[in-house]
Amino acid sequence: MNENLQIRTYKKTGHIEVICGSMFSGKTEELIRRIRRAEIAKQRVKVFKPKIDNRYSEFSIVSHNEQSYPSEIIENADEIPEKCFDVEVIGIDEAQFFDNNLVDIIQMLADSGKRVLVAGLDQDYRAKPFEPMPQILAIAEYITKIHAVCVVCGAPANRTQRVTENKDRVLVGGENHYEARCRLHHIIKEKENE
Numbered sequence: 001m002n003e004n005l006q007i008r009t010y011k012k013t014g015h016i017e018v019i020c021g022s023m024f025s026g027k028t029e030e031l032i033r034r035i036r037r038a039e040i041a042k043q044r045v046k047v048f049k050p051k052i053d054n055r056y057s058e059f060s061i062v063s064h065n066e067q068s069y070p071s072e073i074i075e076n077a078d079e080i081p082e083k084c085f086d087v088e089v090i091g092i093d094e095a096q097f098f099d100n101n102l103v104d105i106i107q108m109l110a111d112s113g114k115r116v117l118v119a120g121l122d123q124d125y126r127a128k129p130f131e132p133m134p135q136i137l138a139i140a141e142y143i144t145k146i147h148a149v150c151v152v153c154g155a156p157a158n159r160t161q162r163v164t165e166n167k168d169r170v171l172v173g174g175e176n177h178y179e180a181r182c183r184l185h186h187i188i189k190e191k192e193n194e
Helices: 003-012 028-040 101-111 133-139
Strands: 015-021 047-048 059-064 068-070 072-074 089-092 115-123 142-146 157-163 179-183
Touching: 015 028, 015 101, 028 047, 028 059, 028 068, 028 089, 028 115, 028 142, 072 133, 089 101, 101 115, 101 133, 115 133
Parallel strands: 015 115, 015 142, 047 072, 047 089, 089 115
Antiparallel strands: 059 068, 157 179
């Protein structure tokens, strides 16, 4: 295959990039950085966030350090393909809040030649894999795992410590509910682990 054909083929090939880690690790910040670089490259971009994530803004993804980028709120992942016909790069924030159907949707988008950027927690507050992220990690071409800083000792933190008594798996919040912790200082109460 000649070099020009390889370059043209590569540009049409879609792929999946995952940005994962604990809370306060900079996942949304990294997603925004990649989206802005795509815009600089004159690529058409669309960003989505789940309706459940209403922490900072209704119409933007927002990092904990207040960087933001306009996004569209969606109820479920089925809405994404119909809204992405004319875009080249798709950003999805807080992927852990979608159901497992997201896996097939992003696979289909990448197969159709789109670059799909997915950011989300890879573990819940009990340090268990947070669906659908494990399946997304398995099909992604590129994975970036970002660490926060443990609030107890300053070591790299890859876990999210819930500091409130709520035991629901999904509890949308920030510093009022969570802290970044390393493996040593992440505490799981016995009843929560069952």
